[in-house]
Amino acid sequence: MSAEYATFGLAPAIRAGGVLADGAYQAHRDFVDFIVDGRPLLFQLSDLDAVSPLASDVPPSIFTAQVRSLLLEADAPLAGGRYVVYGCPECADLACGAVTAVMERDGDDYVWRDFAWQTDEEADLRLNGYTGIGPFRFHGSEYRSALQSLLHEDADDASPRRRVLLIGARVAVLAKLAAALRAIGIGADIAHDAAGVPDEELRGYGAVVFGRAVGEQDRQAVRRAFDRAGVEVAYVDGFAPIIPLLVAQIENALDRSPAEQRRLTRLIAADGQAGIEITSTCRVELTAYRLDRLYRTHTYRFFDGILPAGQHRIGLDAKSVKGESFIVARTTGTVLVEPMGR
Template sequence: MSAEYATFGLAPAMRAGGVLAGGDYQVHREFVDFIVNGRPLLFQLSDLDAVSPLASDIPPAIFTTHVRRLLLEAEAPLLDGRYVIYGCPECEGLECGAVTAVIERTRDSAGGSGAGAESGDDADVSGGGDDYVWRDFAWQTSDRADLELNGYHGIGPFRFRGGEYRAELGRLLDGAAPGAGRRVLLIGARVALNAKLAAALRTIGIGAEIAADATGVPAEELRTYGAVAFAREVPARTRDGVRASFEGAGVDVAYVDGLAPIVPLLVAQIEYALDRSPLAQRRLTRLSVAGDSVVTEVTSTCRVRLTVYRLDRLYRTRVHEVLDEVLEPGEHRVALPGRARHVVARTPDSVLVSSASE
């Protein structure tokens, strides 16, 4: 097998959770994605809602096992030397479907399988040899993959230089795993709203605590938060005090100012604030409300859902799902119903929020 060299990297990624139209929930997951030739591999698989095995919410021992499997230092979990590259974000069952591939090591770039080579050999590979190859990608739902029926024939094979490959995955074994800052501190006096918001966040896998301010909170506890959400009635003095507490503890968090007392909308704002993936590697890159339409832009083919939220004169929440389609890369304009509104756009990996003025 011959293949041109591809670059290999890792980057934080997110499977966007949230409270969906109709009251359904979608679990929030943070994971490490594979960056192949500068682009997330997941994006090359079209419209796929999935996460890599390198997720932040699995036990450390299991996380380490997944890394060592990718390094070929642990036995393949599937038949025929196949490894899970992406799986179901809601569970780990193969019956839900998974993207799998054969991973092997080769000793020369022209061919010649070297799967029997010692995984611990750290020879310099800058000139070729000692490569890792990912090949025969397939969608798999049972013990054996059917390449003819379910193979990703346009994906791979990818040949990675061993030194680069091991160095990237080795950082995860050295403590660079994702997951810090998945908790949110909710600041506000409206106990009922914050209680509902905290419950919704916890349901989708995000820790949440409620407080009037951050006075006296130990620095080690502040470091566990990734975002602070302020209710609209929180005064400027309290906001400044909270910010000072986090700055004094040397904690860099995202601050969220709630747009409206609508729980699904607030969840979407917090989801966006917690997104640590590089901007250049996000699929959903633009959302803006202009008059009676909304403009959104995506960088690769994916499912996009646009949901409109507003409060009526009796402060009841009104929800309209105006789009749920697989869109091609580029800019898309969608007509909006009714009056002033807040719009939430979702793809499998990201969330954006935009508002029109009253």
């Protein structure tokens, strides 16, 4: 079987959740992505909103079964020796569509070939095959080592901490934020401070969010509590009491994926323009949020389209950034937030 050798690895990734500009909710998903020749395989699939079968929020027994399946220690789940490579991030139902491939052993090597978009039990390569992707031949020792490492990781290290602590003065805003986070799959607790919270509870948080009214002395006290517990968390200074904006900030803080393997790597917001840098062709959504003089929120989704890799500058209508305003840039795997500079 002819196929050039490719390197195989794994890396943490997310499908970024959020409260979208139209009010819809998008679920947050943590998963392990496949790194082929140093880049996420998902990036070769352009505008695909999907996750690998190695999702962190499935029961341990199912996660182990998925790893064993990729090691070809069980029969293929689909006809023709096909395995799911990426599936629907909301329900994992094949009817929603999935990227599948034939996976097989060739001596000590593992081969992935005949990639296709599949919505039924049988794949139609003529109509739905991915041209230009694969076949990939992986050295058996490298392939097995990467996947087997998932079975031996310490549970506390392997599972992302998908819970955040919300600290602020405006209880109504915090309650709405907590409800939004829970709706997309992120746990949230509200508190005035971290005093008296047991260390084992503090270790369950991945981020702490401070409202704008929280003073520096109170912030330092919270940081000291986490330091005493030996917990490293991301600290988020909430830009404004705008729920979609705060959710986007938290998504960015919880992103554990390596910076060099993200699609959206830079966002600059200044002088009525948004500047972004992306590493591969993908869909990008840009949304402006602003507070008027009466602290009412105004939302403007000013770009939604597929862009090629590189740097891009996109202008905004002047009224969308009048006063205190913020820009959220979103791809399926990355969210960045910046205040509009002058």
